Amino acid sequence: MARKILCVAEKPAIARAVATHLSGGAFQTHAIRGNQYVKNYEFDFNFGGAWGTCSVTMTSVVGHLTGLDFDRQYKGWMSCPPGSLFEAPVQETVDKDKLPIADNIRNQAKYSKALFIWTDCDREGEHIGSEVRNQAKAGNARIEVKRAKFSNTESAHVRRAALEPVNLDEYQASAVAARIELDLRIGAAFTRLQTLQLQTVVAALKEKVISYGKLSIMIDISKRINKLGSCQFPTLGFVVDRYLRVQNFKPETFWGIKVILSREGKKVNFLWKRVHLFDRAVVTMMLERCLLAKQARVTKVNQKPTSKWRPLPLTTVDLQMMGSRFLRLDSQTIMKVAEALYTKGFISYPRTETDQFDKGIDLKKLVEKQYPDSSWGQYARELIDGKFRTPRSGRHNDKAHPPIHPVSWVSPNQLNANEKKVYEFVVRRFLACCSDDAKGQSTEIEIQYGDEFFHTNGLIVLERNYLDVYVYDKWESSQQLPNFERGELFEPTEANIFDGKTTAPSYLTEPELIGLMDANGIGTDATMAEHIAKIKEREYVAINERGGGRSSVQEFIPTRLGVALVEGYDNVVEGLPNSVSLSKPFLRKEMELRMLEICSGTKTRQEVVQQSLDMYREVFIHTQRRINMLKAACRKYLVEETGS
Template identity: 50%
Template sequence: MAHSNIWNSHPRGYGKGSRECRVCTHPAGLIRKYGLNICRQCFRENSAAIGFTKVLTANLADYEFALAPNMRILCVAEKHAIAKSVAQILSDNHFQTRETGDQFTRNLEFTYRFPNNSMAQIVMTSVRGHLCTTDFPEQYRKWSSCAPVQLFELNIEKKPSADLAALERNLAHEARNANQVMIWTDCDREGENIGAEVAQVCRRSNQQIVVTRARFSSVTPAQVDAVDARMELDLRVGASFTRFQTLSFQDWFPDLKDGVVSYGPCQFPTLGFVVDQYRRVENFIPESFWKLEVKHNKDGVDANFVWQRGHLFDQLACLVIYEACMETPGPTFRINRVKSKPTSKYKPLPLTTVELQKSGSRLLSMSSDRIMTVAEGLYTQGWISYPRTETDQFDQNYDLMGLVQRQTHNGQWGRFAQRLVEGGFRNPRRGKENDQAHPPIHPVMHTENLAGDEKKVYEYITRRFLACCSEDAKGDQTDIDAVIHTETFKATGLIIKERNYLDVYPYDKWSGTVLPNFEEGEEFIPTEFMMKHGATLSPTTITESQLIALMHKNGIGTDATIADHIKTIINREYVVRHKQGNEFQFTPSTLGIALVEGYDNIGLDMNAQRPPPGPGQGPRNNGVRNAGGGGGGGGGFGGGGGGGGGGGAGGGGGSNGFQSFAPKPTAPIVNQQQQGFPSRQGGAVMNAFRENLGSGNSTDSKPRCACGLVAKEVASSKNNGRLFFACSKHQSIACKFFAWADEVNPAANSGPWTAGGGQPQAPQHYGNNSYSKSSTSRSGSSSKGSSSKSTTKRASKSGITAVRIGKKSRPI
């Protein structure tokens, strides 16, 4: 069979949709792979003509597709910058550009010759991240359309994003004219999911199109499902809790009528870290300690000896030891050991996104979101590599020397780069992380035309890269032990011999300390021997670099989203970012503390805050159901009956835990025991919030409305604060239930915000950054509370272990 007869039998050469062999018209034993539609016999006879190469065995399963004449391949990258870079490399910068209908994306077309001399027409295009979004059905998108708890059970729609419609149309159009689509998205979970979306669009347009994956990876169902589950959990949990919080708070605080009190599975643990550290600062009590210090001057050189015990919190015990030492004749110290050894200060690991944000906020005095914005800009301009990566090791075959060579012309670090080229180059350290998608962040091209923040970030990335390619700093360390009575004192000296990477990396400090020459067995009477008093220092509020490190360690967000989560809690006014020295620090607002304390008080098990599911961690639907529903009957949010279930609200009764707060107590609560954070002296807003949450007691004595839910108590504004019961749903969907509280429960009093039985006091509004230092308890009396020096560990409701120093518990 002639070559042309096979491929010209169909307008595009593939016989799309045919049910018989295109050569002999026999319907049996067709090979449909790659859209061939050819029987096995004809395949064997014509394999050379149709562009197939036989490998390993004669088995048809081992034939590998080479290229057919007039092959047209559609390549799809995740971003236009990557598509352009690939096209430049494959086409040697000879490609034509076509419009796509999207202002940020172009089709790049060129011809490519494969190693076997087969020619193919390549169209390189791209998307802009995910093509599809998830949302609830149209009729449930309004906040008043259903109770928030119903969002856990509704179906989720995954549909194309409206603003990416042009990209979808472009993919469909190009796929109709292509024989094969090659997916070039990142080889991580998100990239796999985006690749699956691209393949779905292409297959809808051309059912016979062959889908392949660059870098010999595969679009695996487990990775696709993991991302889909994460997106569904984010939507269900975020939407339901945000509606719940906002609608509930708007009933109590008029200032929030036009605001949103949002919730997110990553946003809330981030806020929890800030509040935890703030608690440590608030509860800190300084403690006095005593220590012994020895100084000696020999040959004009001072030596400072440090007590091996560190310090003691018992003044009398320290004094006894000091007196015993002073009773020694002299008092004479004896050199017990002199040891010298070579030491090194390790060069930094290759740069990851998390490390860029941590170091940048600490060293460059820039916020994490600003650092990422600047880095993205440098990447788009072609100065640095892709700035979102978890990899801290370079591939063995990476051309690092070529990158170093490009920096030799720089006026600041060019000489150091030249030293590396001339023999000072050393392979970078290999970290433990490799996302198989992107190399560590490094400079790609040299430039000296940057200014402001761009210059600072580019300089840090370049100096870090050159430091990675240099050698560790080297020195000699000398340890000297001096003994008197039963006590040992130690002095440490350091002589730096080779600075190496420190010459180009000023962000690391390593200073030498010179010691006098001592010999073992030598005795001396110190120049100064004193017992000194000191006190423990209070911790500071959490810094941005510390917050990023905690988020990364506990799997809160990804390297690409950490900065966004921090920015969200700032924009929501849950925390305040302020500059202390060269670093940014965070302090929680009253609203932020109230939210964290509120969830802690109602005993809610935040299952949804576990890290996103990964491949092989069980069926997707099970994970979504377990995280959202909480398991047992009456549990979670809104289940009727007692017991609370697996995440029930309030502990005492799981009824209506989601639709409204637990009913307000009928009397002020003094020194109420809390399950998580220690009590804090707050303002009226904090008190009102705690009282809205209630003490977790049974709600069986409260009436139920026509919806079958426990009614909420409301103070009347026209009847001297008389309490009444109403439906706990939002007023837009609430039933018409009404009952006076004193008629249902004669013991009901004038309400939780009533001071001395008078008119109800309106709750104070949330201040942006206001903190009340009042020590007045709910009963109106003043108390200092009890003191404790114990340090306790607490497993927070988000599943994150945190340390809390319970120095002092204060009344509310």
């Protein structure tokens, strides 16, 4: 009898895709009891080498199988002081709704020689793999465990993954286990403390849970940014920061000088090197000196070739930011759509930090696959006929997934409206990466007029190259400049004063927020969108629509609760004795670094958990001691709302 191999994917759609490719479409489908999504697919496959042809059962889990929670006696909010959750015993159990899935794996394992794990190739996937392994071993202690390594569901790629299995990465699984325990203990302890304390303060908070997790991230980041002196932008801390700047903004009037020359039937505007000043009298005096000089002298004529660079290979964060901007989809929608496109085998795995292509990947072949398309097929052909360029390389590589790229062509009428938009973006971006930069000629003219300097710039686009396919970038020729020669004198046609008012910064937008979260290591590329959705749901921020129609932008405005919490925590943290250690424990980035230490084997899971808990415990005790600061801030901002 043929040996049996059990294969388990992270989600049903991948199980189906893998089964389809390995079996060539000839497989049997069996439902399992107790779960409508998970199916068992059965077929034969030749794994080669020592395995040879085996009968395969391909099934899946639905994300994580297990969850971590406190022992029963600690579950009630009043059962213990919140601080004791740092030590309270915890248990890993299979989630109730996942029990049938776990049963299925244990049963199938009984008859299997080996388990092949087909979870996504990232850290969480490695942990989910370990959960699957535990169930399989519970069913069959002697089962051999392997792991398939793949980053898209293109047929040849999947088959190769089946032939070249590797081992599960225990370090990565441990790193995730550490994160899970820390998130639970810290999140629960602070949330209970905060909620129990604040709900007695104002009626508005009575029924509310004031969750801690996302909040702490936000507050701490704003502090850290301030410390670094670059308090430019956004999460709640970012949102509040910007909000306060908008609120406190007072417009100021400024004045400047503009110089105009009409020559060869063209009107040239020269811009002042000082841009503008806030003192009218001074500007008037400067203009008078210009006029007194009568003639202006050309001090610089710079003509040089210039180019606009093609974009870098596409990462998740970039996809979300560009999507918000150009596709008019919020980041959560984009990720859902991209996930669907990946599952159907049209694009590569959409969660990646990598912005460089591997040398091994056959990019031209991927370009060729786009030939049938009526919009960009011709462009793809031109690339292969000689215009192809090796993509630029960015500086990021997560060593798990390539940049997001199309893996096969799909006819637009097989996609819904949003899928079409996202697929088109991914393809155009990919083709742009494989194109040449746009080339042009820039001209810079500088003049001296009296004691003041002015300049003007011209641009002629000579070769559009990647711009032809990447419609999201704009780079256009300016009006052509008349001829100027260095040293020549001329009398300006016009020179006068203009005035204007400084305008308030605008509230934070989604792409800005994503950019900041990314720069500060908040969340994973897959979860940033959810964090944003969560802070809306928790009513820490509200959304405001600025402008109307197609050009409208969503901006974030903190609620009173949001402002109160930021100010309150600012005050709480103010008094921490050691200013270095204060900011550290809150930081997700710190957590990320420690997880990487586990992944590289320099620290154990237990070490990291203990050290982190010690740090957070210190902050917790401090917060408890200064809880009145938090209460005071809530009173200040929320008391008025109680009537309404």
